[in-house]
Amino acid sequence: MKWFITPRELRRQGVLGMNRRNTHMIAALNPRSRYPLVDDKLRTKEVAIGAGIAVPELYGVIETNHDIRHLPTIVGGREDFVIKPAHGSGGNGILVITGRVGGQFRKASGLLEDLDGLKHHVSNILSGMYSLGGQPDRAMIEYRVRFDPLFGQVSFQGVPDIRTVVYRGYPAMAMVRLPTRASDGKANLHQGAVGAGIDIATGVTGHGVLHNGIVDRHPDTGAPLGGITIPDWGHLLELAAGCYELTGLGYLGVDVVLDRDLGPLILELNARPGLAVQIANGTGLLGNVESIDAQAAQTALGPAARVAFMRGLALRE
C-alpha cells in the first residue's frame, strides 16, 4: 500500500473530500433552518413518530438540574436504558446501562456506576458538555435497543448500527458500524469502531474500515466482517430514504439499529455525515451522486421508487 494517494486518483474514484462535502453537499442541500430538527434528537423522535417511522421508545426527558431528582422515577424498575444528550454529536455523552447489580448500574463496558454517577452524567449533559457549541441541553432516557444477534459475532458490546448516506432522498451508500473494545461500545468510527460496507443491491456486508485502514475481521472477536446478509434490506433502505421527506435535508446520514424484537429503528439523523463510508465501501460517493443528480433532474420519485432505482444502479455495476 502506498502511503498516499494522488488527487488525480481520488478524482477518478469519485471520492468526496471534506471541502467539497461542506460546500456542495451541506451548504448547498441542507437548509440551515432544518438543522434543529436533526440536531435535537427529541424533535427528530417527535417528527418520526408523527410520520409513523419506528424509533426507540422515550422513557423520559430531564430539562433542568432540579429535575435530576426525578431520574430514579423515570428509570423506574427498568433493567436497562440509555441516557443521551438531545443535542449530542458524534455519539458523545451517550451512556448505555445494560443491567443492575444491587443498587448499582452496569454500563455497556461492564463497569459499575452508582446513581450519583448517573446524576452527574445527566448534569453534564444539561450544562452542555456534549452539545454542539456548548449550549445548555436536555437529557433523554430511552429504550435500550436489544440488538439483533446478526452482528453478535462482529461487535464488542454496544449497539451496532447501519449508517446510510441519503443524497437527495436516494440511499447513496451504506455501512454497518460495529463497536469495538477501543470505541467503548460506541458505533462511531472516529472513536475506534469498525465500519463495514454494504452492497446497496443485496444488503450483504463487505470488508471493513478501522482507523482509515482496511480490515477483514473484527479486531476484538476475530470474526470475518464480510458476507453478512442484512434481513429485510429493502425495507430498511426505504425507511432511510423516507427521512428525506421528513427533514428536507439533501445530504443526510440515517442511523438505523436492528432490534431483535422491533426490527429496524431510526436511532438518529445526522446533517453532516462523515466520509469514512467511502473507505468502507472501497469507492467514492461521487459516482452515485452523479447518477442521482441525473435521475432527480428527470422525475421526482417516492421513497420506494428511489430505493429501487439505487438497487438497480448497484446491480448494473
Add this chain to the structure above:
Amino acid sequence: MKRLHLPLLILLLTGISLGIFYHKVWNLGFPVLPAQTTDNWTVEARVAFESTGGALTARLFLPHEPPGFALLDEQFVSRGYGLATGMDADNRAATWTTRSPSGRQVLYYRASVYQLQRSLRTQPEYPGPAEAPDLDEPYRAAAEAIIDRVRARSADITSFATVLVRDMLSAADENMGLFLSQNTSERERVAVAIELLAGARIPARMAHGLQLTDRGRDLQPRTWLEVHNTREWVAINPNDGSVGYPDQFLVWWYGDGDLVELSRARNAQVSFAVSRNFQDAVDTAQQRAKLLNSRVMDFSLFGLPVQTQNMYRVLLMIPVGAMIIVLLRNVVGVQTFGTFMPVLIALSFRETELLGGVILFTLIVSLGLAIRFYLEHLKLLLVPRLAAVVSIVVMLMLALSILSHHMGIETGLAIALFPMVILAMTIERMSIVWEEHGAGDAIRQGIGSLMVAVAGYLLMINPYIEHLIFVFPELLLIVLAATLLLGRYTGYRLSELLRFRVLAGRSRP
C-alpha cells in the same frame, strides 16, 4: 452572473488594493522594504550684511519648485525683521524689512529638500522667440558667423545650444575670441551664450544652483544655462555642453539678478551650508503626500496616536494569521483546537519569543490537563469546572513566572501575556477529546494547534510582511480576496490524500 460574482469581487478587491499600493509606491515614494531611509538635504543660506542706517530691506531669492527636488520644509531665522515671501518674475523671493537695525546683520534661511525621481516643476509657457540683440560691428558679423557654423552642425534647439557651448569652450576661432577671453568666468560665459542664442532667436536664461555635498560649507552657487525648446526649459552644462542637471544639483534662482539685493545696507555675503540627513522613508513619503495634496494621507494610519499605531501594528497582522489558518485547515487539513485559538497563541508568542513560548505553552497546557483530569473526579458542573480551570491556569502562570524569575530566565515573565481564557478553553477541549477520542487524537490536535500557531507566528513577525501591511493596509484587501478564493476551494485536503490512501490502486466498480 452568479457564477462570476465571486471572481469579479476578488478581481475588484485585488484591483483596488494594487491600485492604491501602486500609487503609494510610485507617486508618493512609500518604501516597500522596512527601515528604508531617504536622502534628505538640509540647505542653509546665511545672509550677512552691514546696515547703513535707516529702514532696511533685504531681498533673497528662494528655491521654487527646483527640478529633481521636493521642498519639504523651510524655516526663516530673522529676529526683529518683518518677513514677506512672494513671486518675483521666475523666482520666489523672501523680503525682510526692519526699521532700526544697527551694525552687522545676519539672516538665515533653511530648507530641507528631498531628491525626487521626477520633476515637480510646472513648466511655464513658451515665452516666444527671443529678441535679437542689437550688436555693433564687428560683433554683429562675428555672432552671425558663429550662429551659422553652429546651425550647420545641429539638429534642434537643444543640440544647437550644446554645440554652441562646446564651440565656446574650445574658443579656437577669432569670431569667438571677440566674445570671450581667457579669464571669462562661468557666469559671464553663460551671459555670452544667452546673447548668442538670442541671435538665433532662441530664448535662454541663467539658472543658479548649488551642487549639494554632504557637510558642505561656504558653497558657492554655480551658474547653468537653460534654453527653451518650445516645450520646456532644458538645462545645458556651460562647462561641457551636456544636457540636464547633474545629480544633487539644487537650482536656487533663475535670471541674471543677484541672489541678494539690499537697500540701506552693504557688503552682502551669502554662504551656503549643506548637510545630508537620513530620514525614515515613511516620514518623507508622508511629507511629500502632503505637498501633493494627496487624499491618501487623510486615510493613513500615521495620523493616529503612536500608541494606537503600535496596537494596529499587531492587529493588522491578525487577518494574515487567519488566512494561514484557513490555508492550513482547508487545504492542508491540519486539525486544531478551536478555529482561531492558534492565531491568539501566535500573537502571544510575539512577546515570549518562539522557543520560550512553545515551552511555556506546552508546560501550562500539560500541567493544566493533569489538574483537569483530577477535577473530573470531583464531578463538577461545566461552568464551575471551566472557572476552576481558569483559576488554575492563572495560578500556574504566576508560579511559572516566579519560578523562572528566581532561576533568572526572564522569558518566563512574559507568560502573563498568554491569553489565559484561551488556554483554559484549550485545556478543557483537549481533555474532552482525550477522554472521548483517546490520547492519540488529543495530542495530535494539540501538536497541530501548536504547529499552526508557530507557522502563524513566523509569518506575523516577518518584518517585511509586517512593514508591508502596516504601511500599505490596503494590501489586506488582497488577503481578504485570497481568503474568499480559498472559501471556494472544493478540492481535496492534503490530509485526505493520506486518509483515503487505502483506495489507491482500486478500480472504480
